[in-house]
Amino acid sequence: MGLNYIWDLIIRGQELGIAKKDIHFLPAKVYSPYMELSQEDLNAMTVERDVEVNPYYRFYDIFNGMFDINNTEDIELRSTLFDILIHFLADIDLMQGMNKREYYIRFVLKDIRDGLLGKLVQEHISLFDREEQETIAANVLRLYDTGEALHLLRCMVSRIFQYSTIYANSEEKDELLLYIGQRENETAVKKLQLIMELFLPIRYRAEVYWSDHFGIIDEDSTMIQDHIALY
Known part of the structure; x- marks a missing residue:
């Protein structure tokens, strides 16, 4: 139509x-x-x-x-x-056709483009399409409302990177292992940088794995010879 x-x-x-x-x-x-x-x-x-x-x-x-x-x-x-x-x-x-929440989303996007959420975010936001940008802004609002940064980080990573998985190592240290599930390229790296800049809690450190998964015992898909990333 x-x-x-x-x-x-x-x-x-x-x-x-x-x-x-x-x-x-x-x-x-x-x-x-x-x-x-x-x-x-x-x-x-x-x-x-x-x-x-x-x-x-x-x-x-x-x-x-x-x-x-x-x-x-x-x-x-x-x-x-x-x-x-x-x-x-x-x-x-x-x-x-806009409700109050949609107005807030547009205000957040304007703040991002004006650099109020940092230069990295300002420079990388254009790499996302319109719907993805609105999702990012909506989750920034949710972050202010709920403070659930890890949940929003997981949502954004899975939204942008279809085959990704996030593992948390909270027993020994505040660490996240991010398996992205695709080849590393400049655009994907910059998108991930933006997501982590906005939603990764300060006390956490993150290790990123792109196409090769680190080995997990009893998980055959992660134990393929010559395709095991070191942890």
Whole structure:
């Protein structure tokens, strides 16, 4: 199913890495009275930089008479105002579907991008997709509410690294053994660094194992010759 509304298009643009400011809304010259976006391909899921909109589908009272075919004055000014107003209306659309918790998540993401949670976090947050970033922010809020850092660390590691396992060695020392279950690469390392920066308790130290597991007696999958990491 294609994009139907301006808010729909803005969200899709964010998923594709297109900022709202880079989308330019234009009053449609030819449009269906039953649709808000005027696209040649009704099932298109891509986002063009110039988007034609039928302003009368939902916002007749606002735009009535603004683009009368007989009015040929100040066309450029009216087009600029149209773009500004549609962006404003799209923002209202997006906010109407948000609850208080979602507002807090956006505040946390802004703090992260502004560097308030540290330079490492600020630099690495862009490596995560939109949904992952919101999960990180939501778990930062949970950390403030509950203080359950280890639980949130485990949740985040398993969320980002599908084949990971975390072992705790709390009897002798506060230590975590993180088996990631994939080959080490620069992006994965930076993602793990961010997670540990936010959720690893200060008193804990962590050992990270990537594709090779340390040996565990009676666990055959961890005792493969030439693929046993030293602990």
